Amino acid sequence: MVSANTELTYDSKIEGDIVVTRLDSAVNWIRSNSMWPMPMGLACCAIELMATGASRFDIARFGAEVMRFSPKQSDVMIVAGTVTYKMSSALRRIYDQMAEPKWVIAMGACASTGGMYRSYAVLQGVDRIVPVDVYVSGCPPRPEALLDALILLQKKVKKEPSFSKLFSA
Amino acid sequence: MPAAADAVAAVKGGWPGVTDRASLDHPAINVPASDLLAVLRSLRDDHGFDMLADVSGVDWSVGVSPRFTVVYHVFSTARHDYVRVAADCADGASPEVPSATGLWPGADWHEREAYDMFGIRFAGHPDLRRILMWDEYPHFPLRKDFPLAGIETELPDADVVAETRTGAIAAPMMGGPFVAAPGQINLTEAEPRAKDESWSERRPKPGA
Numbered sequence: 001m002v003s004a005n006t007e008l009t010y011d012s013k014i015e016g017d018i019v020v021t022r023l024d025s026a027v028n029w030i031r032s033n034s035m036w037p038m039p040m041g042l043a044c045c046a047i048e049l050m051a052t053g054a055s056r057f058d059i060a061r062f063g064a065e066v067m068r069f070s071p072k073q074s075d076v077m078i079v080a081g082t083v084t085y086k087m088s089s090a091l092r093r094i095y096d097q098m099a100e101p102k103w104v105i106a107m108g109a110c111a112s113t114g115g116m117y118r119s120y121a122v123l124q125g126v127d128r129i130v131p132v133d134v135y136v137s138g139c140p141p142r143p144e145a146l147l148d149a150l151i152l153l154q155k156k157v158k159k160e161p162s163f164s165k166l167f168s169a
Numbered sequence: 170m171p172a173a174a175d176a177v178a179a180v181k182g183g184w185p186g187v188t189d190r191a192s193l194d195h196p197a198i199n200v201p202a203s204d205l206l207a208v209l210r211s212l213r214d215d216h217g218f219d220m221l222a223d224v225s226g227v228d229w230s231v232g233v234s235p236r237f238t239v240v241y242h243v244f245s246t247a248r249h250d251y252v253r254v255a256a257d258c259a260d261g262a263s264p265e266v267p268s269a270t271g272l273w274p275g276a277d278w279h280e281r282e283a284y285d286m287f288g289i290r291f292a293g294h295p296d297l298r299r300i301l302m303w304d305e306y307p308h309f310p311l312r313k314d315f316p317l318a319g320i321e322t323e324l325p326d327a328d329v330v331a332e333t334r335t336g337a338i339a340a341p342m343m344g345g346p347f348v349a350a351p352g353q354i355n356l357t358e359a360e361p362r363a364k365d366e367s368w369s370e371r372r373p374k375p376g377a
Contacts, residue, residue: 086302092332116361117340120317120320
């Protein structure tokens with residue numbers, strides 16, 4: 001027997017207009033379902049990032065379709081591509097300008113570890129200059145892999161003590 | 170219109186220092202650095218090689234004299250033909266050739282790149298700064314005595330360095346360098362990989 005899932009969740013006929021929850025989970029629910037990316041497209045991974053945003057893979061299904069080209073309006077920096085040393089300080093400055101709370105996805109081999117560029121010019125992993133929440137393997141990763149990383153990040157955000165952190169900080 | 174070989178013959182007649190250079194494709198000449206601009210100008214104005222396609226540098230290795238050579242490729246847009254012009258830098262310690270920016274403004278960034286990678290100075294260049302590496306970078310990465318992994322160097326922005334406590338490091342080789350196997354039919358086997366996996370950063374190279 002299949003039952004409509006409205007009966008399993010909030011039902012205004014039974015509960016009136018009241019939803020009981022914890023503030024942490026309410027805040028995290030809001031945060032995790034509207035993570036606006038800062039598209040830090042630096043190399044070919046950015047092409048896959050664009051594919052993730054386009055209609056076939058449609059990152060809008062996860063509330064992350066609003067690519068913000070201003071760090072001040074974005075929540076998650078997706079480092080898509082090779083970070084050279086020359087670019088690294090600019091990347092750090094952009095990260096610094098993002099408003100808290102903020103997260104970072106290192107997309108692909110180059111952003112995660114320097115990838116195949118064991119060279120004098122390439123930062124050996126973006127985690128050397130910014131804290132990374134999710135690493136995505138692949139060269140470049142397929143859009144599904146990036147969406148998986150986004151879902152993982154949403155799971156992580158949902159577990160954060162977001163509200164209590166406001167007062168402890 | 171004379172062919173590229175005729176242009177080369179005419180240039181050799183005009184400047185006795187110009188000699189033939191071994192080449193598998195286009196006609197090529199060696200030119201003394203003192204005649205370089207005059208030869209390039211003649212190729213451009215008298216022989217129709219109106220486009221400067223490339224300026225690049227060669228490091229023949231430490232201890233070799235001349236150590237550095239600058240190679241120009243000039244192209245004729247009318248006849249679709251190239252001439253290669255090479256000029257040795259007399260001084261291996263501070264290599265210098267005259268800048269071609271007066272003849273082709275497009276030489277500007279080519280020469281900046283050659284300066285950035287090899288440290289070859291182009292006399293008369295209007296703005297000879299590094300173009301790829303940051304301005305304060307102390308090395309010339311494509312010189313033969315520069316290791317592929319790089320040399321530990323400070324990053325230019327003091328505030329970022331203070332916050333992240335990181336710098337340019339010698340890249341971990343982990344048994345590398347990673348080389349492709351050309352001519353391999355099986356593409357999986359041809360993938361770039363470390364040829365010597367007996368050592369890594371954690372397990373030092375045996376006998377080293």
